[in-house]
Amino acid sequence: MTAEPTIVAFANQKGGAGKSTNAVHTAGALAKRGETLFVDLDKHGGVTCAYGYTDEYYLPEEDNVPVGPTLYSCLMQALSGPPVSELVIGRDEFDLLPATEQFMSTSNISELSDQPRSYERLKILLKGLDGYDFIVLDTPPDLKILSNNAIVASDAIMMPVVPEKLNQNSLTILRKQIQGVGEAYPVNPTAVIASRVEDNSEHEEAVEAIDETMPFPVIVVRKTTQLSQAIKEGETIYTFEIDNDQARAARETYDEIADLIGSEVDR
Numbered sequence: 001m002t003a004e005p006t007i008v009a010f011a012n013q014k015g016g017a018g019k020s021t022n023a024v025h026t027a028g029a030l031a032k033r034g035e036t037l038f039v040d041l042d043k044h045g046g047v048t049c050a051y052g053y054t055d056e057y058y059l060p061e062e063d064n065v066p067v068g069p070t071l072y073s074c075l076m077q078a079l080s081g082p083p084v085s086e087l088v089i090g091r092d093e094f095d096l097l098p099a100t101e102q103f104m105s106t107s108n109i110s111e112l113s114d115q116p117r118s119y120e121r122l123k124i125l126l127k128g129l130d131g132y133d134f135i136v137l138d139t140p141p142d143l144k145i146l147s148n149n150a151i152v153a154s155d156a157i158m159m160p161v162v163p164e165k166l167n168q169n170s171l172t173i174l175r176k177q178i179q180g181v182g183e184a185y186p187v188n189p190t191a192v193i194a195s196r197v198e199d200n201s202e203h204e205e206a207v208e209a210i211d212e213t214m215p216f217p218v219i220v221v222r223k224t225t226q227l228s229q230a231i232k233e234g235e236t237i238y239t240f241e242i243d244n245d246q247a248r249a250a251r252e253t254y255d256e257i258a259d260l261i262g263s264e265v266d267r
Contacts (some may be wrong), residue, residue: 005037005132008190008261009154013177014170015141018160018195020046021227022257023138025250026158027094028236029258034133036094041071041122041150043103043140048096051234053089056098072102075112075149078121083128093239094136103146113145119185122149134261143177151181156190156261159216163194163206171214191216191260196223217260221253222246 008030010023023038024047030036040048045057059070074084089096102108112118126135137150151157157178161171171192178189194207197220211218221227226247230240237250 005126005129005135006156006261007126007135007137007154008156008158009137009139009150010158010160010193011139011147011150011178012160012170012174013141013143013147014161017141017162017170018193018221019141020138021231022158022160022193022195022221023047023136024231025227025237025254026257026261027134027136028238029251029254030134030136030261031094031236032238033258033262035131036134036136037088037097037129037132038094039071039097039122039126039135039137040099041103041137041139041146042099043146045099045101045103047138047231048098050231051091051096053096053098056087056089056100058101070100070102071097072100072108072112074125075121076115078124079117084125085129088129093236095132103140109145118145119148119152119181122146123153126153143174148177148181151178151187152185154188156188158191158193158257158261159189160193160195161210162196163203163210171210175214189216191257192218193257194218194220197221198223219253219257219260222249224250226250 010019012019027036027038048057069082069087071087074081087097137154139147139150159171159174178187181187192210192214197203207220224246226242227237227250230237237247
């Protein structure tokens, strides 16, 4: 057990980049190495709902006010409020801190942005958690306050992208955002994850271009439906009951990502 957990964020403002898929399966790889928590910051609550916790995402309301604490309310009260630990859902492979539909509200996000130490609130909350070696942060498809909180809280930042020409500029935008946050906080952009890579010239050329222009390792995740199927079953590629060449190759890739996260933090 480490004194402080290693925190890794998966970020890209473009939807469909593979943030959630890569975050989930990396959490599976890290869970083999130690106690792991998955934090769902995605406003759509994709992982929260896919894993069967829709009741936690869609909380009951009284007079349009959610009953009980949520990740949003804990962020709002991070400087003096209740610990976020009471929201954590214990699971066999890794624990889950669920998203909330409150993240969908523009006014809520604006209010959170206006709070003192607005970029530091997630980091403050996570410091109150004990018992984890790794914390994985899944971010929304934007570069607003929740993503910035994840960037500030993390020890390593993974940047997923589907290697197509129209998507490559999103990495440049994300890198500039991280650099901007880095003017005030320590940040560590760690690697690009080329997601859903197929054996065609467009993807091969795009991966090569990313490798030439980005000063980070590029890790290739090959396209396979088993990654999404596993999540639909509430599993990761490590616990999914299919063992073939594609599944084994995917596990090797996510082991590589987990090893990279460990080596970056150990430097």
